Amino acid sequence: MLALDPSKKLSFNKTIADGDLVIVYERHDTMKAVNVSEGSVFQNRFGVFKHSDWVGRPFGSKVYSNKSGYVYLLAPSPELWTLVLSHRTQILYITDISFVIMYLEIVPGCLVLESGTGSGSLTTSLARAVAPTGHVYTFDFHEQRAASAREDFERTGVSSVVTVGVRDIQGKGFPDELCGMADAVFLDLPQPWLVIVSAAKMLKPDATLCSFSPCIEQVQRSCEALRMNFTDIRTFDVLLRAYEVREVKNDSMQGHGGSPSQQPPCKRRQTSEGSNKQESISSTIMARPSAEAKGHTGYLTFARLKCSE
Template sequence: QQTSHFLEFSTVIKENDLVLAWLTRDNTKPIRPIKDGAFHTRFGSFQHNTILASKYGTQIGSSSSTQAGFIHVLHPTPELWSLSLPHRTQIVYTPDASYIVQRLRIRPGTHVIEAGTGSASFTHAMARTVGVRGRIWTFEFHEQRFQLAAKELEEHGLASVVKATHGDVCKNGFTHSCGDTLDASAVFLDLPAPWEAIPHLTTVISKSKITRICCFSPCMEQVQRTIEILQKNGWLDIEMVEVSCKRWEAHKEMVRKPEDAIERLRDIKRRRMDGLNKRNARVDAERATLNLSADNADTDSATDTDRGKFKKANKSESPSSAEFNPWGKGKRIHEGEEGYEWKNVSKVEAELKTHTSYLTFAYLPPPMRVHEETINCD
């Protein structure tokens, strides 16, 4: 049996291992390091040999002399894997996926039915949890997508846990070629018309214990039809929920005290008065020449001169540093830069995911048996 990094931890990177190269928060690329290979990015090129000599988690510098970039070589997890998938791909995102696993009681050893497979990102997450004792039967009706998922699951060492099938469960039910009994106690339906698939479940779900189901539908009308059919088919405790998840980023916000604003206003006033004084002086000088009376000279010149001095004292360092500029106006200040006061704040990501799908849950008790076994209570 092939080992899978999604099921077991590994410390050292071996040739042809799946490695997730982390470039930025929004850019993670899967790579398979081979001897003398290289990985080229806009942050520079990275030598596979360096990667192969490293442990998972290491920061790797680029080998380009011009680009001093770096990457981190990460151990795959289903969550990091889903982040590495292209954004257009249809993904059950981690907040939904993790809640569904928790709520459907998917545990090591659980038998799960999934339809459709989609990008298989949720399949990975479930495979990690059911482990080698568990089984996932996953169905996909879009052939190309099925091929891709099956290949990927194989390459990721998950073929022994996940049985991928190409087929339309709405038309043909959960028919599969493995020949084994599904006996699933957890069902996840991510289909446009789950109500067509639900009646086919009877034969493939567990005969001995509770089966839990989750239908994943973006539209309210799909939920309404799904609930109707679940009720008709005897499913109990039907509940519909939405999972919403916000991603918060830690930021620093500059503390701008009114006292500093006031000092700045005083500074501006001083400058203006200073300019006015100079102009007045000039006018006076001109008037003196022209022998005119000086009755328009500023009345408050003493104070203004004093202030002017203060301003000049400030100015002595360099012409521009003279301006009182408590918050670095006009400069390029980095968040948290020294010399300023900062407050820790949090901001939500600029583009929020406000909806993924509605999640409809229900359970079905095991069928009644005529001869219930009895446990001796003594």
């Protein structure tokens, strides 16, 4: 987790304390964010887990329930937080987030503008990328959604480098006080072309902008607006193909051929005719594409601000 707020500093060497946020990991698709409280318990299909048993253990520990079931207690990295956060809106996932941060050239010390905040999935990763000396200004037109995002950023310890504003960026543009200060701008809006002129004013010379849109018609209108003040305009559709790797047991009947040294470990079983034959039990590592592979999420359009002539 991010080492930003000293009172909430987390690392892989730190032990879990009362009040810490942990990710309770059952398997790759079953996780939950839990705030540790000495007198509380966590219940799932494996039994009841006492929070008091977690305190003092290092992150990554394997802990047991009253029924001898177990879970792992992981530090809440931005990647894990993306998988467990509350969805107030559709979110960006790791595949798009990593590409955005790389292509926008975001490094520690950068000042980044984002609209809209949504569920804060991207914002949390942006915060880690700019920390400890940079800052993320994120805006959402929905007041309650912005308030919920602030609570999440406090919970995950990134609030010291994130400022959440309530503002209709499509209608009003970005605040004038940020003019010429941004190293990067990210837009996740229904009509991003309405904000291109304002975004250009916010960016430093040669800085970059990214617009996320689910529909190609949005991309086309955005690119038309970008041509006036931007160059190197590119659009990407980032797809990820995950694989399942697992061990598969193979059972086969062995005849009398072949030397014993060439045969795998085996056991004997009696056939219906009463004769004994060797049945080998071996294992093979199999890899295949995951049945849960995600398809298209959205188009990422990048552009670089033209320098003044």
